[in-house]
Amino acid sequence: MSRVYFHSPTRTAELHGSERAWMRGLVEDIAVGMLGLLCAEHVDRLVSMASPSHYIAQHADRYPTGMPLATAYRLSFLHDDSHTEPVMKHRGRRIDTFALALNTALQLGSDQIKLAARLHGACELHTWVDGPNRAWLADIMQAGLDSGVYRRRMPYHGLHGAEPGRWTDQGWDDVIALLRERDDEPVVTSYSVTDQFPNPGPDAEYNDGWYQGDTSVQWRLGMQWLRASTGLLEMKPDDWATYRFEHRLTLLDLFAPDWEDRLTQALAEDDEAARTTSS
Secondary structure, three states, rough: OOOOEEOOOOOOEEEHHHHHHHHHHHHHHHHHHOOOOOOOHHHHHHHOOOOOOOOHHHHHHHOOOOHHHHHHHHHHHHOOOOOOOOOEEEOOOOHHHHHHHHHHHHHOOOOOHHHHHHHHOOOOOOOOOOOHHHHHHHHHHHHHHHOOOOOOOOEEEOOOEEEEEEEEEEEEEHHOOOOOOOOOOOOOEEOOOOOOOOOOOOOOOOOOOOOOOOOHHHHHHHHHHHHHHOOOOOOOOOHHOOOOOOOOOHHHHHHHOOOHHHHHHHHHHHHHEEEEEEH
């Protein structure tokens, strides 16, 4: 089973991959609910934004032979492939629907939903928390457990199905314990099917001396590129309420009275940010 890892220089804790899937579901449920698919005006706008050759524009709204719109959009929120025709575009510019779903959850959700969106959206990219903010993040997780937003344990399923009375620990308690253990080391995430941390960076730009160094050297080099990253991967109280992914758009923007102006401005700013980063 996959895992979301929380690495520190001292030790590592892990969440079960099923908890990452749960967090993905929380994000997608909010986004699908905000599509307003019972509103004809919403559906007309959504279909008009899809590429004419996309499944949604051609088939998804044709009941009973087509895929339900909610299912089609849920799939696009999970995986918006940049090499395929866009499910949403505005004046010829693709709108990344994965970021759109994440941003909608960030806009509307509690701290616990915000954390679900941040982890689902960037655990592979090594989203992280610095030492002084570890207890703050642990408090958010603990409140999520106490309120039932996150799941402490799940019924165990073996080869022959569920085994009554046996449970699987989802890992939250150990992650919280790790965060509370000290306040002088960063904690960095990774996903079990992608690169672990520390590593020499996405382009191996900090590769010099990497394989000759011990763990402390690798952590120093890893944090050096992570702190220098322009991806705003650090989780911290300062921008917790305002953090957004990529174009910063939400589904609220798509259905606002001035939606065209909002989309045009946000996509132009996203293009400018991309140019600044690459220069």
